[in-house]
């Protein structure tokens with residue numbers, strides 16, 4: 190747009206930065222090249238191919254391990270300010286174990302990628318862990334094993350040491366809820382365990398302590414000379430009360446606390462949300478447990494974890510209505526869902542996507558940003574993922590509509606509600622391995638031909654739209 194055509198209420202502040210995101214297992218491929226160790230997604234896809242809808246895997250994916258210069262060229266064409274990508278733990282430390290060998294070829298790959306970004310004036314925003322746990326660590330019990338805190342602290346030190354001169358923005362964990370609830374609770378993601386209400390609470394307990402360890406390692410050993418920022422990227426829905434009743438409003442708040450507050454409350458306000466502690470303690474007692482299924486932080490741990498953030502990050506895609514539910518009388522039911530005890534549902538009128546869990550509800554983004562700002566004392570907020578799936582095609586008008594509507598709500602949160610959002614990240618740069626959905630659900634601004642060994646990338650209409658938003662910083666569609 191020429192500035193003249195952009196109304197001020199459609200123009201993002203000059204400081205606002207736009208980016209796109211990917212994740213290592215979803216795009217890199219080269220699953221066993223140059224010394225990379227096996228991770229839990231390699232292992233799951235190879236030992237249980239039916240776990241993935243199209244029986245595919247990330248052995249090659251987008252082949253970004255070899256094609257990262259093509260990726261940076263796309264980023265340059267888009268005009269993004271930053272690129273959010275994740276590091277493959279087992280590419281850098283094949284066994285994952287604290288004190289185990291570091292793989293120099295892995296270090297070199299990420300140094301080359303980061304240098305290519307810096308040469309193109311694109312800022313790297315690095316996710317240290319995006320679900321691809323080294324298989325050896327899973328054989329030690331994975332995140333439910335408290336030892337994982339040590340292994341993660343060693344990994345964090347290796348990456349700060351090797352990449353911290355160029356990388357100034359770090360996210361320790363991507364979607365810890367999915368890592369633990371879907372990984373160890375309901376079995377929707379690797380390692381596919383179903384221990385809801387039990388192992389998943391051990392998983393998050395260790396993961397939150399691991400995050401705090403990494404933050405303090407950065408704070409004490411690297412921040413002075415590197416001057417960077419460290420955060421964590423939890424995800425949640427906007428949960429809208431199904432009615433004005435007090436019980437529905439309490440249910441909606443409880444859902445936000447059980448999903449986002451689970452991680453943000455220890456890190457921003459101190460300790461797990463009281464509603465989580467109270468409900469899980471109470472149900473554990475009714476169920477005859479000697480102590481609560483939700484592990485306790487000691488007073489020292491509460492202090493150690495509180496304040497381990499330099500910004501607040503959020504992955505947000507959709508909205509759910511929430512209704513209070515009759516108390517789960519069958520106390521024999523042990524699960525996160527029965528601890529949370531709410532009913533959630535979509536409105537039938539909300540536009541669908543290619544993902545069963547994602548409906549298009551733009552106003553939910555504005556409400557969620559306001560809730561985050563109010564609940565965590567008006568922090569600087571990065572939106573680290575937002576996007577929509579379809580089943581493919583280059584004329585992705587519904588993706589353009591999704592981005593325009595969601596970005597419009599982000600802008601209203603900034604300009605009308607005073608929420609301090611400073612970054613927005615579109616998921617994803619290109620179609621990639623969508624976990625248990627394989628290659629059947631597409632989120633990319635660029636399409637990838639997975640039938641062609643060259644994995645050619647082709648820009649979609651949404652790529653042109655997003656690059657015009659970035660260059661004009663405005664949302665009107667009729668940019669000439």
Ligand SMILES: OC[C@H]1O[C@@H](OCCN2CCN(CCCN3c4ccccc4C=Cc4ccccc43)CC2)[C@H](O)[C@@H](O)[C@@H]1O
Nearest residue numbers: 212363364367375377424504509545546547574616623632
């Ligand atoms: O996915 C896109 C990207 O986003 C991120 O995952 C995004 C994180 N997503 C991963 C998928 N997950 C879906 C499970 C929730 N779900 C169900 C829960 C229990 C039983 C059945 C269900 C089936 C359907 C549902 C319908 C309505 C509500 C909730 C439903 C939601 C969070 C991730 O960071 C990226 O790597 C990823 O590629």
